[in-house]
Amino acid sequence: MAAAQNIYDDDVFFNKYLGYPRSTDDISGMHEWDSYAQFFPKSMKGFKVVDLGCGTARFSRYAVNNGAEYVLALDISKNMINKAKSLTNENESKHIEYKLEDLTNLTLEKKTFNLVFSCFTFHYLSDIDRPFKQIYDSLVSGGSFIFMVEHPIYTASIKQPSFIKVDQDNIAWPVANYQNEGQRITNWVTEGVLKYHRKIETYINLCIKLGFQINGISEWGPTKQQLIDLPHLINEDQRPEILTISCIKP
Numbered sequence: 001m002a003a004a005q006n007i008y009d010d011d012v013f014f015n016k017y018l019g020y021p022r023s024t025d026d027i028s029g030m031h032e033w034d035s036y037a038q039f040f041p042k043s044m045k046g047f048k049v050v051d052l053g054c055g056t057a058r059f060s061r062y063a064v065n066n067g068a069e070y071v072l073a074l075d076i077s078k079n080m081i082n083k084a085k086s087l088t089n090e091n092e093s094k095h096i097e098y099k100l101e102d103l104t105n106l107t108l109e110k111k112t113f114n115l116v117f118s119c120f121t122f123h124y125l126s127d128i129d130r131p132f133k134q135i136y137d138s139l140v141s142g143g144s145f146i147f148m149v150e151h152p153i154y155t156a157s158i159k160q161p162s163f164i165k166v167d168q169d170n171i172a173w174p175v176a177n178y179q180n181e182g183q184r185i186t187n188w189v190t191e192g193v194l195k196y197h198r199k200i201e202t203y204i205n206l207c208i209k210l211g212f213q214i215n216g217i218s219e220w221g222p223t224k225q226q227l228i229d230l231p232h233l234i235n236e237d238q239r240p241e242i243l244t245i246s247c248i249k250p
């Protein structure tokens with residue numbers, strides 16, 4: 001198995017990443033928030049939660065502020081964990097345990113958690129079979145597993161993906177190499193960032209094989225109102241950038 005790159009501990013990458021409002025906005029301020037939040041349990045009161053690849057821990061803090069009793073927030077990057085701690089207030093810190101961990105070696109306590117959440121992290125992992133099995137085993141019956149990844153239509157391209165011009169009025173998103181899963185070297189934020197392309201069927205079939213019931217999938221695109229308020233989102237109307245899958249452990 002390939003060693004994790006841990007690009008967020010590269011200071012050039014990290015500082016540029018933090019410069020993007022989209023990376024640091026409050027989680028409920030993200031354009032795509034509604035497409036995630038529709039899957040959240042109505043209340044997180046008393047919940048034990050895991051936030052995998054927590055980054056600045058915006059979801060961990062959200063969970064605590066919505067009643068979660070304990071959040072285990074894991075990330076491979078010291079930079080990210082330090083930043084997350086600096087953003088965590090005194091009350092939140094009573095409920096969040098931060099740990100440095102490479103998710104490819106993930107080990108979680110069994111039948112313990114009500115919700116496992118992960119936003120924009122699994123496409124950095126060379127293997128998801130082990131973490132997904134650990135996640136399934138760690139949930140109590142009825143517990144939820146909700147995750148977002150860069151959409152396979154977005155990650156397929158061998159080269160850094162980008163729109164192409166079709167004619168004077170039209171652009172298109174090229175989908176090539178979709179069937180060829182595996183490592184992609186992208187120039188996102190800085191050059192040489194390693195990600196892993198997987199097909200939609202790979203994510204879904206793995207969840208089903210483990211015993212999850214899939215209760216929703218979302219491929220966020222801007223609403224009509226968002227296109228009026230935020231016209232720069234127009235390209236997001238052309239293809240999905242984010243795949244969200246929501247599962248329940250029966």
Ligand SMILES: C[S@@+](CC[C@H](N)C(=O)[O-])C[C@H]1O[C@@H](n2cnc3c(N)ncnc32)[C@H](O)[C@@H]1O
Pocket residue numbers: 004006008023052053054055056057058074075076077080101102103104118119120121124125
């Ligand atoms: C795009 S950021 C998302 C952060 C956060 N989930 C959010 O939505 O704001 C991806 C995060 O995944 C973490 N990550 C990448 N590979 C990892 C690995 N092998 N183990 C643990 N965390 C990893 C990175 O350090 C980074 O914090």
